[in-house]
Amino acid sequence: MAKNVKEIRHLNRQIPPLAHTSMYVWHKYWSRKTWNVVAEYIKTYSKERDIILDPFVGSGITAMEALKNNRRVIVSDLNPIATEITRLTITPISEMKLFDAFKRVEKKVKDRINKLYLTRCRNCGEKFPLTCAIWEKNKCIEIRYKKCPKCDNSCRSKCSLDKHDKALLNKINKSRITSFYPTNKFYYSDGRPFMKKEQYESVDELFTKRNLQALAWLMEAINEEKSKLLRDFLKIGFSSMVHLCSNMNPISEGGHFTPFSSAWIQHSYWYPSGPHMEQNVWDKFDSAINGHQGLLKAKIESNKWFGDIRFAKNIEDVIHNKADIYIYNGSCLDLMSKLPDNSIDFIFTDPPYDSSIQYGELSYMWVSWLNAKDMFVDYLSSNEIINNKN
Ligand SMILES: C[S@@+](CC[C@H](N)C(=O)[O-])C[C@H]1O[C@@H](n2cnc3c(N)ncnc32)[C@H](O)[C@@H]1O
Ligand SMILES: [Zn+2]
Structure with missing residues (x-):
């Protein structure tokens, strides 16, 4: 039984929020x-x-x-x-087992993915993968790297593509992606467009060809993991970073110039009218699992509670x-x-509010990569307690 009403000292004070x-x-x-x-x-x-x-x-x-x-x-x-x-x-999971599963994926695809981003140090000529690239109107206009492994040189801005960078992108553009990637359309099955689709027609259009290829190889390697539970963890690790590998990341986050990282902060499938950042898929997956806000840290904490x-x-x-x-x-x-x-x-709940955040539409990118539900869009339009009529 819930508490007797007389026992309750109601919450009539402000509760200062603690950090997540x-x-x-x-x-x-x-x-x-x-x-x-x-x-x-x-x-x-x-x-x-x-x-x-x-x-x-x-x-x-x-x-x-x-x-x-x-x-x-x-x-x-x-x-x-x-x-x-x-x-x-x-769900509890052994941190070691999860880390080993990550290592298996790393062994399979890290080098292959990083070859898609190979560049040369502008100071000493050493070859290594770039951290991110800047694109504008479907054209790569700049590459950036944090630190050359040989001479520590950094390239934070205004580093235009050399002939090798251009040749690599040409090669990628001519190649065909043979692994699975989602092409789901941003339309409900009655033909209505998603409210938040902006100028994109389908999920694959959210990515550069290079990142689409890298993500497709990554997902293929994750799907080869034999344990269903570890596979589920790796897949959700993938979805925790896939938006960071899309075109929806502006080059200055909330007005701050962050040379090597950006994030999807809009409540829509943001379509860049100006430049946007293309982030290295392997780096993002690595930090989604091993980073300071990554899955491993989260599991070390949650295993203790749950x-x-x-x-x-x-x-x-x-x-x-x-x-x-x-x-x-x-x-x-x-x-x-x-x-x-x-x-x-006792019920504690926080329902959606009118049309302000289109949870279903905005999750569609994740759902389509994870292949989570075939009939997702129909299911959404008939059940989501939200206003999504244009
Ligand atoms: C405001 S959010 C909840 C956020 C949550 N309090 C938290 O801290 O993460 C509202 C949620 O309602 C869900 N939703 C919308 N229609 C629903 C329905 N018919 N049944 C169950 N959930 C629904 C959305 O998918 C969304 O996750
Ligand atoms: Zn160097």
Whole structure:
């Protein structure tokens, strides 16, 4: 039973937000709630072992805070990426096994991918992969590298392409990509265009040919991983960085000049009218797994909290205390129609607001790379509780 109303000291004060650590930020999601605020609500309005419900769980904050505070929890989200982020944040995995799986992928494709970015030091002529390149109107106009491994020379700006850089891009442009890459269209099945598609027609158009090739090889190597769980982790590691390898990264992030990195900050498939940054796919995957906000750091943290959490196969497992969490990928209306009366002690939720963020449309790039759901667009337009009519 939930707390008796008389026992409750209501939350009528401001809760200062605490910083999000790696287990909260390793994968991009929109309108992520501040973890300690959610935790305060759960602690104030429920007791240990109570059942918490979040029908719109997004990146999983309610699930994480409920479990951290010894509550049971039932959550749903329509978006397969949201429930996958939630599941894989909570699912324990040996850091060593995950690192070894990363190493297997590295052995297979790192050199092959890095050859797509080979450049020469402008000071000593040493060959090594560039960090990023600047493109404008489908033309590569500049290359940048952090540090030459031989002479430490750095190239931060105004470094135009030499004849080798141009020859490499020509070769890539003439080659054919034979591994899988998504070509899903930004249209609903009734012909309506996505509200947020801007000038793109399909997912592959979000990338330069070079990055599309690199990503296709990377995904192919990930798919060769034999363990399903490790493969799932590597795939979500891939989706945590794939947008950083797209054309949607402006050359100055929020007005700041960051010479070697950029990010997708718009709530749309941003189409660059001016220059944009093409980032090295291998570097981005490496930091998605091993970086300071990467998956390994996140798992080291989350394993401590969720090491013995029991996942439910159905709602009853949670209700009868045989499991701690049930995650449902689908419409919350389906989930809630199956909940027995009086089975929930406290609901914490944060539904979508009108048309402001098109969660489904914006996740489509990730969903199509991960091949997560064939009928995703139809499913979205009929179930997403959002305004997406133009
Ligand atoms: C505001 S976000 C939740 C963010 C979450 N509080 C967090 O901290 O990450 C709203 C979520 O509702 C989901 N959604 C929209 N329609 C839905 C439906 N019919 N059933 C379940 N989830 C839905 C969206 O996919 C989105 O993830
Ligand atoms: Zn050099």
